[in-house]
Amino acid sequence: MKMTRTIQHTREQIKSWKKDGYSIGFVPTMGYLHEGHQSLMEKSIQENDKTVVSIFVNPMQFDNPDDLKNYPINPLADMELCDKAGVDLIFSPGVDEVYEKGFCTFVDMSVLTEELCGKSRHNHFRGVCTVVNKLFNIVAPDFAYFGQKDAQQLLVIKKMVKDLNMDLEIVGCPTVRESDGLAKSSRNTHLNPEERKAATILSKAIFEGKNLIESGERNIEKVVAAMKSILQTEPLAKIDYVEIVDGNTVQKIETLQGSVLGQAAIFIGKVRLIDNFIYEV
Ligand code: AMP
DSSP states (O other): OEEEOSHHHHHHHHHHHHHTTOOEEEEEEOSSOOHHHHHHHHHHHHHOSEEEEEEOOOGGGOSOHHHHHTOOOOHHHHHHHHHHHTOSEEEOOOHHHHSOTTOOOOOOOOSTTTSTHHHHSTTHHHHHHHHHHHHHHHHOOSEEEEEGGGHHHHHHHHHHHHHTTOSSEEEEEOOOBOTTSOBOOGGGGGOOHHHHHHTHHHHHHHHHHHHHHHTTOOOHHHHHHHHHHHHTTOTTEEEEEEEEEETTTOOBOSSOOSEEEEEEEEEETTEEEEEEEEEEO
16 A cells, blocks of 8 residues: 655556556545445445545634544554555645645535535535545546535535536445444544443434334424434433435425435534435435
């Protein structure tokens, strides 16, 4: 496995692979890798000749300086996980390499980024779109892999690629969970044992929402209320939002039809957790 820190070295490596006719799969991450990230790498390795993983904690997508400061890192463990998985290249640049002094170009999106997490995390998706766009320009992948765990991000990236005619395909991968249902996340590491136990309430609410729709409930308010009342049984959980929206446009819907996205965000102490379900009605 190779590792690069500069854009130039990364481009040189990719160009030489492309010259040899290899297809490139790409998994962008912020590191502190777990089985969720690994599932994306495995899919990429299955479907491509070479797999590149980027590890970059992108300051532009954090609206809270403490959140950025406390974001967990473990470069050695990340390298080991990538190596074991069979990744070909890790691109792990520093902030100055990605954002040169005077950087002032952004990818901004309307509509899809205004609902759900866009409401509570100001400019988050602007930071995500900008960095992902830059990474796509550096790595020039044929396929890029993103988790359904961050469903809104997946939809936003797919739309950006379509709207800006980018020459690659985005592949969505299912959410990997702990045995008790909690979606795997680098942020789970900030939960103390009591909070970790409390955090399972989120997937319980998500599963209940999906079950209700599966078993025929078509009243959105009733489904949202049922999900909220489950979350409210956990004293350590503070609800940020629970919503059911259109599964393609992330817009509010009046009736449950077509693809729907049910998503909830909660705080357990200072840790913000999200989870979701997608259902074809
Ligand atoms: P992050 O490092 O949190 O920015 O995540 C990098 C990629 O891994 C994103 O596409 C995430 O959606 C994906 N990811 C994170 N957690 C999971 C999970 N539990 N299951 C599947 N994909 C995940």
